[in-house]
Amino acid sequence: DGGITQSPKYLFRKEGQNVTLSCEQNLNHDAMYWYRQDPGQGLRLIYYSQIVNDFQKGDIAEGYSVSREKKESFPLTVTSAQKNPTAFYLCASSRGATGTPPLHFGNGTRLTVT
Amino acid sequence: DQQVKQNSPSLSVQEGRISILNCDYTNSMFDYFLWYKKYPAEGPTFLISISSIKDKNEDGRFTVFLNKSAKHLSLHIVPSQPGDSAVYFCAAAEGTGTASKLTFGTGTRLQVTL
Numbered sequence: 123d124g125g126i127t128q129s130p131k132y133l134f135r136k137e138g139q140n141v142t143l144s145c146e147q148n149l150n151h152d153a154m155y156w157y158r159q160d161p162g163q164g165l166r167l168i169y170y171s172q173i174v175n176d177f178q179k180g181d182i183a184e185g186y187s188v189s190r191e192k193k194e195s196f197p198l199t200v201t202s203a204q205k206n207p208t209a210f211y212l213c214a215s216s217r218g219a220t221g222t223p224p225l226h227f228g229n230g231t232r233l234t235v236t
Numbered sequence: 237d238q239q240v241k242q243n244s245p246s247l248s249v250q251e252g253r254i255s256i257l258n259c260d261y262t263n264s265m266f267d268y269f270l271w272y273k274k275y276p277a278e279g280p281t282f283l284i285s286i287s288s289i290k291d292k293n294e295d296g297r298f299t300v301f302l303n304k305s306a307k308h309l310s311l312h313i314v315p316s317q318p319g320d321s322a323v324y325f326c327a328a329a330e331g332t333g334t335a336s337k338l339t340f341g342t343g344t345r346l347q348v349t350l
Binding site: 126164224225227232 | 238240245270272277278279280281282285325327337338339340341342343
């Protein structure tokens with residue numbers, strides 16, 4: 123079955139540590155995205171990538187970094203510079219960034235930083 | 237500034253009745269709208285979409301209505317089923333080539349009771 127795999131489902135880190143969230147897709151989608159969800163808020167776009175080796179900042183990119191070395195993979199690093207890293211992180215993909223295709227989401231990673 | 241608003245955080249409907257979820261937007265450049273459904277601890281799944289050139293789109297039990305002059309859209313689910321209990325997110329995009337620019341509402345939690 124094709125889909126998006128995010129791992130791990132739950133992640134705990136100490137403040138000041140960088141942490142990398144994994145996202146893999148086997149849908150052969152060109153575009154991939156990272157969103158963050160906080161209680162009572164909609165999903166907010168962190169970073170997106172329309173093609174391998176290229177990515178763009180979303181609305182809340184500060185304190186995050188990404189890479190897109192392979193079409194299937196789009197890992198997100200939450201750095202110590204991110205002021206409020208505790209959140210539910212969702213990775214998504216779409217066939218392309220043109221024509222506004224629907225996004226397909228993974229099941230998310232809940233990150234808790236103490 | 238919340239460009240996509242879902243003013244009802246929760247809604248309770250009896251099984252078999254109609255569920256109506258509402259969404260308002262402020263950005264007149266939005267021209268493509270989507271609804272996503274989300275179960276706890278899972279990623280959102282695409283439900284239905286509508287382009288601004290239409291005022292209605294129907295898919296089985298789900299119908300989305302768009303009122304451009306009022307900047308309002310609604311999702312109708314009829315008949316409602318217990319499996320429809322979830323959080324529903326409205327999302328909007330402006331123009332083609334902007335899947336990366338989906339703006340989400342804060343969600344409405346639908347509870348379908350027996």
